[in-house]
Amino acid sequence: MRTAHRCAAATAALLLGVATPASATMHEPAPPEAPLEVQWPPASTHGAFRPLPDQFAQPATLPLCGSEVTFSPGDVNTTEYRALVTAAGDTVVEYRGTITADITRASDGASLDELSMDGRSFETYHADGRTATFDYHGSALVIALDPLEREVFEEAGLPQASFFLSGRIVETVTLESAPGPGQEYPPVVSAEITENTTEYVFDLCELLDQAAAGQQPPTNTAPTSP
Numbered sequence: 001m002r003t004a005h006r007c008a009a010a011t012a013a014l015l016l017g018v019a020t021p022a023s024a025t026m027h028e029p030a031p032p033e034a035p036l037e038v039q040w041p042p043a044s045t046h047g048a049f050r051p052l053p054d055q056f057a058q059p060a061t062l063p064l065c066g067s068e069v070t071f072s073p074g075d076v077n078t079t080e081y082r083a084l085v086t087a088a089g090d091t092v093v094e095y096r097g098t099i100t101a102d103i104t105r106a107s108d109g110a111s112l113d114e115l116s117m118d119g120r121s122f123e124t125y126h127a128d129g130r131t132a133t134f135d136y137h138g139s140a141l142v143i144a145l146d147p148l149e150r151e152v153f154e155e156a157g158l159p160q161a162s163f164f165l166s167g168r169i170v171e172t173v174t175l176e177s178a179p180g181p182g183q184e185y186p187p188v189v190s191a192e193i194t195e196n197t198t199e200y201v202f203d204l205c206e207l208l209d210q211a212a213a214g215q216q217p218p219t220n221t222a223p224t225s226p
Helices: 147-155 204-212
Strands: 060-064 067-077 080-085 091-096 099-105 111-117 121-125 131-137 140-143 161-166 168-175 188-196 199-203
Touching (some): 147 168, 161 204, 199 204
Antiparallel strands (some): 080 091, 091 121, 131 168, 140 161
16 A cells, blocks of 8 residues: 555556655665656755656556556646644645546556646655555545455545546545565554545546446536536
């Protein structure tokens, strides 16, 4: 389970959903053919917003929807972040801007073009190195990869891969131990959704099913009243 960036898949896979855990640090220099991993959470930016590192805009493939699903950068990425460190030693990372993703399922080639995520989001990496809180505002895509997390999503009535147009999901996750650089991510020992005010929630797998059947998937604009 990787605890950062579930907001485009949020978080990564792009901004969604899949980067590094709270205690991750910059690795030793790697051979030229292997890109360096990014330190995350980052050092304080002292209130300034900065562009996301290029590594977060690389394609990522996840086991999902009974197959493998690849998230590739779309045509839009105006996402910026800033990081602040509290007196207690927690790191708060704030995101703003818009990112789009092209999403493809390997089993049948079903694809979603330019799925747009533009919700403001926060990630808090607690000083214990094991616990993180994710606060995602729609529109966003949030993916639960760990089995325990999937159970928590199911209990909350949320699909494993939830694309929601408005509202908010706040989740706190604790790992078994604080992972070190280059280590496998420890299993999740607790996960709790402390707030769920999401509206217009779509199952990403169902959207891919609709795309495979030639149906038009929803846009990222919530319906308006007559």
